Amino acid sequence: MKKAVFLLTLTLLAILFVSCNNKSEEYIDPRGTDYAGSESCIQCHKVQSEMAFKSSHFKATAPAILGNVSGDFDSKNHTFIYDKDTKLVMEKDGDSLYQVLYKNGKETARYKFEIVFGTKHAQTSVYWKDNNTYELPVSFYHSINNWATSPGFPADKPYFDRMVVKDCYSCHSSNISSRTVNQNSTDRNFMSMEVEDIINKKTIVYGIDCERCHGPAKKHVDFHLKNPNVKVANSITSFKTLNRQQKLDACALCHAGNDGMKLKSRFEFKPGDNLSEFFRETKSITDTAKFDVHGNQFRLMAQSKCFNSQKMDCITCHNPHENASKNMASYSKICMSCHQGLKHNETTLKTMPEKLLASNCVECHMPKQASNAINFQLSNSKQLSNYILRTHKIGIYPNAKK
Numbered sequence: 001m002k003k004a005v006f007l008l009t010l011t012l013l014a015i016l017f018v019s020c021n022n023k024s025e026e027y028i029d030p031r032g033t034d035y036a037g038s039e040s041c042i043q044c045h046k047v048q049s050e051m052a053f054k055s056s057h058f059k060a061t062a063p064a065i066l067g068n069v070s071g072d073f074d075s076k077n078h079t080f081i082y083d084k085d086t087k088l089v090m091e092k093d094g095d096s097l098y099q100v101l102y103k104n105g106k107e108t109a110r111y112k113f114e115i116v117f118g119t120k121h122a123q124t125s126v127y128w129k130d131n132n133t134y135e136l137p138v139s140f141y142h143s144i145n146n147w148a149t150s151p152g153f154p155a156d157k158p159y160f161d162r163m164v165v166k167d168c169y170s171c172h173s174s175n176i177s178s179r180t181v182n183q184n185s186t187d188r189n190f191m192s193m194e195v196e197d198i199i200n201k202k203t204i205v206y207g208i209d210c211e212r213c214h215g216p217a218k219k220h221v222d223f224h225l226k227n228p229n230v231k232v233a234n235s236i237t238s239f240k241t242l243n244r245q246q247k248l249d250a251c252a253l254c255h256a257g258n259d260g261m262k263l264k265s266r267f268e269f270k271p272g273d274n275l276s277e278f279f280r281e282t283k284s285i286t287d288t289a290k291f292d293v294h295g296n297q298f299r300l301m302a303q304s305k306c307f308n309s310q311k312m313d314c315i316t317c318h319n320p321h322e323n324a325s326k327n328m329a330s331y332s333k334i335c336m337s338c339h340q341g342l343k344h345n346e347t348t349l350k351t352m353p354e355k356l357l358a359s360n361c362v363e364c365h366m367p368k369q370a371s372n373a374i375n376f377q378l379s380n381s382k383q384l385s386n387y388i389l390r391t392h393k394i395g396i397y398p399n400a401k402k
Helices: 002-025 046-052 210-214 218-226 244-255 297-301 328-336 354-358 361-365
Strands: 061-063 079-083 086-093 096-103 106-112 115-117 122-129 132-135 138-141 146-149 173-182 195-206 368-376 385-390
Touching: 061 195, 079 146, 106 122, 132 195, 244 297, 328 361, 354 361
Parallel strands: none
Antiparallel strands: 061 115, 079 086, 086 096, 096 106, 115 122, 122 132, 122 138, 138 146, 173 195, 368 385
């Protein structure tokens, strides 16, 4: 009898252990029970998921583990020289990566790469300190395949006290929670602030994930798993159902700069919401208004005649599930769908044959320009270099022909 009771007890404990273990492995999204997490999208949307998971949107932030961090840590290109006595070295220690400061050949400080921002054009990184993140002074730029000063950082001396606040994550991640406390900060960038956001590490959802653009998906996933034969999307926002302005607002949330007065956190925005409820514009969109090529793609595009034809939106040219194509001819096909029959003048035709021009619209009418918002300096250099990005203001640029 005792043996039977013992075996029964063991069986019940085993069942309880398995049950608890399964519960511990069940995904719980930091945004709440309405969210399912992007992994839940794969089983029904494999093609879109495979593209999206490789995109710059999805990698807008990521944990700074090996494989996620750009740049060289093993050769001569991993050192940034400030002066003859001061250098910053990118170093690898096991699976961890660091920016290590040396003074007169002696290590004086080391800061760990903990979160990376960006992956396509450039990548900057932050480290954790006292429940907040701080930007590392050197970033990696793919255009020069080298390390250089992080945007706005000096090249004559390093500093590590630039706080990356919660609002910075609102366009680079899908969630982060914080609580506000009073502070007496000596941070040179936040001297006027009276409060500080204390970030909760456990609430970060890295990158721009599926639910950031399509809304909470838990009900959608549960419904379609139970009803696999239903092909009409249930309990989710499909961009096909949004009107032009709603589509534009969803993209403009992060691609219209920070010129407006913030009314609500971007994290509260759901697809279909009105952007005017989140930002009050302080600068009108006119032909004379100047917007930077970095982070202000929407307002530049809104100054274009093509945009004001009421036919264009961002998805006209871009698939948000994947990175912008490097094939200029693919964009030209979109241009020519509206501009059939237009001829270049004789002056332009002298620079390039008509057939080549017709497959290269973007290079002339959306040329790459220097950003005034982001510049950097190389090691041992006093010269500022500008971040180069393609303008989204479609127009005629006489100098582009050259």
